[in-house]
Amino acid sequence: MLAKKCLLNSNSPLTAFTAFKFIENGSKCVSTAVFAQNVQQSSAHRSVANTLFDEQKKKKFAEIGRIRKIEVRVKNVKPDEEVTLIMNENISTPFNCAQHIHELFVKRSVVAEIDNGVLWDMHRPLTHNCALNFRHFKEEDPRELNKIFWRSCSFLLGMVIEKTFKDNIPVLLHSWPKPDVKSGSFVYDVELPSLSNWKPTESELRTLTAMFWKIRQSCFKFERLDVNIDIAKELFAHNHHKIKQLDSILTNSKETHTISVYRVNDHIDYSIGPMIPDTSYVGRVTVSSVHQISANGRKLYRFQGIAIPSQLRINFFAYRVLMDRSQKLNRSPFPSVF
């Protein structure tokens, strides 16, 4: 493959950086240090949110206290039908269970299915005695997993958008609709207050795609944390859209005051989950188009992309067909909470 450079105009809102640098180096995986150098320096609110996230994580770990053991029955494991593992309560994850069994389960499992069909993140600690079943993309019926993949891609698209724009251009991430694979593209709706009638050039789209590639190559973990809604508001203090959404969640469901927050590298967003274990599960990926939409009289940009899991293969011609289709406006419902 040839290394390509993204040629951007000086007045482009995106930050130019040499894309596909990892191919020039000949190494497949870029370390996080290299990632940090190339990528736009994180702004103040991001570091604040990250420290808060770390604090909450430490606090949660401290709450565990004395370590107790749980019994995990892992099913469909060859050559035995079932394997019993004795793991640590609130510390051990399905990922750790997979490490005890075989590398195959570590590499391919997308989520774990627990007892009564609850899908559990691979990096989320187990809380009770349970039966566990690893799920992957090449099963007979992976429709739930496809949704998970689509959701995670939307999440990562948000990260890409936030990181690629220049510092002087405010980016307010709004939300993404429910994952619908049949629509042909995953979506993130974003407000760019300083840009009106912005139409990305081809090289700008390629820059966005390159950023996605970098994130994918870096194998960032999806960290999940269940936090109180008040703390979640602190996490998203810079984004008034997110705060309003959290408020609406609070009013609609009176029972639960906690919300699940995910972090990839230093990007934080909330979602019901579950998500894929890390970014290396994303295979071929393209940010294909950006459309202007108006929801409730507000102008938003709808970023669209397409991705294939790294476990699945696709012919380049077929991928081109999918890419062309994903350039059309995705008709998934527009955001309503403002």
Added chain:
Amino acid sequence: MPRLTYSPGYIGLRLINQVEFTTPVAKLNPELPRNVVVRRKPIKFATPKLAGLDGRLELIARIVTKLIKFERIEEKYHRAQEVQGYVERLIVEAMRYGDCHRPTMELADFWLKEKQLIHKLFKVLVPRYLNYSESFTTLHRLSPDYSLFFEKQKGGYYRHPQEIGVLELKGNPLPPIQKEPTKSNYWLTNVLLSSAKEEYEKNKNTEQKVTPRRDVYISKTVK
């Protein structure tokens, strides 16, 4: 990379189901006494000569016996092809006349060299195939055997690669030879492609309705 690191959550135990040995270990690995003389040549049994038409039938009967016994055998392809017919006919005869019919019994006695298999024919295979509307056997072709291809034979010639087949009785308890095709309708790539195809077909029809081909329309009216 996160995969290679082992976090504190990794610390755990794996329970192993212990296998109980019924025979003592000493019996499983017996020691040979020192002064055992091993004969170099294997003992040869007297074998009937398979020659002429009788010999041919004898050979086929042996393979038929083998098939009924093991339910799946590996043979030279042309032999397996020929035996297939004989086995099917034998089962059909057994099905038609039952085990109280003297000529059928004689037939079974001839084709089955091991006599306990006659019981299997009437009591196991006949009920199994009673409601079949298709053949009772399947023949799979294996890749040819090249093992003796480059070795010079006694007469100074090279051996042709041998065509090999697997002949089996249907409904046998052995694991299947051919893998079941994996269902991949719901794989992400296939979902995406099928929905893209659907959309394409939909748009194609609407476009045709909006702009019908004028030349076709004219030619129809002229006729």
